[in-house]
Amino acid sequence: MPKSVAGVLGQFDHLDAACDAIRDLKAVGHRDLTVYSAAPNHELEAAIGDPVSPVRLFTLIGGLLGCAAGFGMTIWMSRDWPLLVGGKPIAPIPPYVVLGFELTILIGALSTVAGVIILSMLKAPRGRPYHPRFSDDRIGVFVPCAADTAPAIETLLRRHGSVEVTRDA
């Protein structure tokens, strides 16, 4: 079990209230927030202000590797066991475009999935509180903090309309 992180968890029913709270928390220096929601939302993304996910690098590198593997495999195997058909090239490119294309897609897609698993699941912050309502209809904002700063954060969350504020030791 990962060690639980101390902090304050606020629950919101309203999108604008949660966004305002996130912006205010960041303004007073709380950057390591965890925001839970049942569906992705552009306003929440803008308030959190994270950079674009690096998962695209997994897609790009996987796709390029797949393309190289597709052409490399077909050309090498054709030359390793040449099929000589009257005057035709042993390793023609046009038919191998199909295999290069398919492997680009295959390895690109599998790398993307590997990327999202590594980045979203394995590297996700652990030990932070969760509530089942977050997969339903509520937005959760968790602020890691020491016990002495918790009251100020609780007040900020309540002021912005949090419907439930709990402290996690």
Next chain:
Amino acid sequence: MSVVVHDPSRPTMTHAEVTRDVVRTITDKPTTGYYILVGTMAFLTLVLFVTLGALLKYGLGLAGYSPPIMWSVYITTFVFWVGIGHAGTLISAILFLFRSPWRTAVYRSTEAMTVFAVMTAGLFPIIHIGRQWVFYWLLPYPNQRYLWPNFKSPLMWDVFAIGTYLTVSSTFLMVGLVPDLAAVRDHVSGWKKKVYTALSLGWTGADSQWRHYTRAYLYLAALCTPLVLSVHSVVSWDFAMSIVPGWHGTIFAPYFVAGAIYSGVGMVMTLVIPLRKALKLDHMITEYHFDNLAKLTLFTGSILFYAYGMEYFIAWYSGNTFEQTTFWRRAFGPNWWAGWSMIICNAFVSQLLWFPKIRKNITSLFVISIFINIGMWFERYVIVAGSLANDYIPYVWGQINPTWADWCILAGSFGWFGLWFTLFYKNFPIVAIQEVKEMIPMPRLKPHREGF
């Protein structure tokens, strides 16, 4: 004065109601009808595997294979099932990139249909090759004969295309399922909670997860889009790369892709119309969604209409006796009934969807969808077996004689597909909870102006 116009793409539900209504389809006790359906599908699957066992023991002589028709019902059914899969990827990936809001309510069921249809299709080349136990010779692996597959053959392209399609469409389905499985996990208890907890892979909906997930989903959709267009193109080249009259056509790739989407949308309607009634999801999958599906059917059906016309026109205009004979016999030869079934069910029946009254009538759509399924199976039968029956010289012309082994495998394939689909919709969210919620604006304390 402002006029409030109801946007039919946005469900009039709250987020909590979406979760409740979809999770209910999983937690409600299955009805007797459901058990009968599963039992029927399991029986048909048994028929499939018993017949396959007989084919393994006695060989392909049991099926109606006789020269010149060495590709018959099995390859016909292979192309039919691959085609069925295409609508799912079109709706889940291509319409996602086009930001079509109506896809959200139906895309999970169509995507599941895609995966199970491709799983069904994948059985057929293995059944068809005769020596099923050495099917792995199709794969490039180091062996004691120092041989590699011939990558210039369209059949090898097909191995890679179908393998890629099955893998990528399965991962796309599973990636989309993860947040929804987390929602189910939070609403069940006991052993079910343990199962859904394991399946949801620790999903919490944290911003750090959505950040990578949404981008990954976008890239997967972008990769699936050319894939869906390529797969049926490659399947069409299994035929078009040969010189058999009726197969050797340059329009085959777009013709097959349009036909695949047409047949797939037909199957979507066949499945989803009864499903929404059985699972009481009428309020989520509405007439609006079927109207859009019908427009997609009309569009692809019209492309098919054009392709059929163009095939006959080019056969006549080319002055090529062999092409002309093939197409003459397609309409007036011994299998005229198959040729006309294809034209009537696909080209003509689809044109009924120009009428909004028909598009908005769920019963008529269901009937039309059955015609589409029948018509598209006959299209492949006419192209695959019908063309081989009319080769270059009348001396080698043959008759198609399907046997009980052909029909049992065909019926069994519906059982195999149906069994997976019926088990899926009772154990997994059949409507994408998270994506439907994205369509519903979240409550606000202060009024919000769209676009600001």
